[in-house]
Amino acid sequence: DAKTTQPPSMDCAEGRAANLPCNHSTISGNEYVYWYRQIHSQGPQYIIHGLKNNETNEMASLIITEDRKSSTLILPHATLRDTAVYYCIVRAMEYGNKLVFGAGTILRVKS
Amino acid sequence: EAGVTQSPTHLIKTRGQQATLRCSPISGHTSVYWYQQALGLGLQFLLWYDEGEERNRGNFPPRFSGRQFPNYSSELNVNALELEDSALYLCASSLEPTFGSPPGTDTQYFGPGTRLTVL
Numbered sequence: 001d002a003k004t005t006q007p008p009s010m011d012c013a014e015g016r017a018a019n020l021p022c023n024h025s026t027i028s029g030n031e032y033v034y035w036y037r038q039i040h041s042q043g044p045q046y047i048i049h050g051l052k053n054n055e056t057n058e059m060a061s062l063i064i065t066e067d068r069k070s071s072t073l074i075l076p077h078a079t080l081r082d083t084a085v086y087y088c089i090v091r092a093m094e095y096g097n098k099l100v101f102g103a104g105t106i107l108r109v110k111s
Numbered sequence: 112e113a114g115v116t117q118s119p120t121h122l123i124k125t126r127g128q129q130a131t132l133r134c135s136p137i138s139g140h141t142s143v144y145w146y147q148q149a150l151g152l153g154l155q156f157l158l159w160y161d162e163g164e165e166r167n168r169g170n171f172p173p174r175f176s177g178r179q180f181p182n183y184s185s186e187l188n189v190n191a192l193e194l195e196d197s198a199l200y201l202c203a204s205s206l207e208p209t210f211g212s213p214p215g216t217d218t219q220y221f222g223p224g225t226r227l228t229v230l
Contacts, residue, residue: 046218046219098144
């Protein structure tokens, strides 16, 4: 599995966009970028995933650079409930690949 | 639609005892995954079951075992409990991963976890 690098923590003002970066410079051609978040002591929540095109869903947007070596998760209007640990994971869409979690980014949304 | 459910929420055992944790996947999901989240160690993959068979195993000793039932629910058993087994145990489920499936088909969805405390 490709390794990812994320900042250990970030702060964001409530109502503003939260932009969470992730570096995955060793990503290979068949690996997708997945984002999960974990609110204190709960199970991780799936947010979004992508291969090379930008993706958007009801929760967030995912921007992947053209060389695919980095990506940014965007929460357009952060709320206090978005305070969580955000994990960026790269994995291949092949049979049986487990999720490898790093340390993630602690996002603190402040009023 | 109900999500992944796990029981019990909390479990307290003493060293040397056995613990059994249970997981019910999302309806229609055939794959179940177990992860351990110990303090300071992050989320680590334990086991993957699909169609009743163990498909993959993480770097854990054999006293961590499990099974998957015909209704796709799963059990995780931890024998000869040690203090360092204290952790949040998370179960996830997905549709059966297959080569060539559309992206996201095998996205894993997590349950709330079981907090195991070994005294």
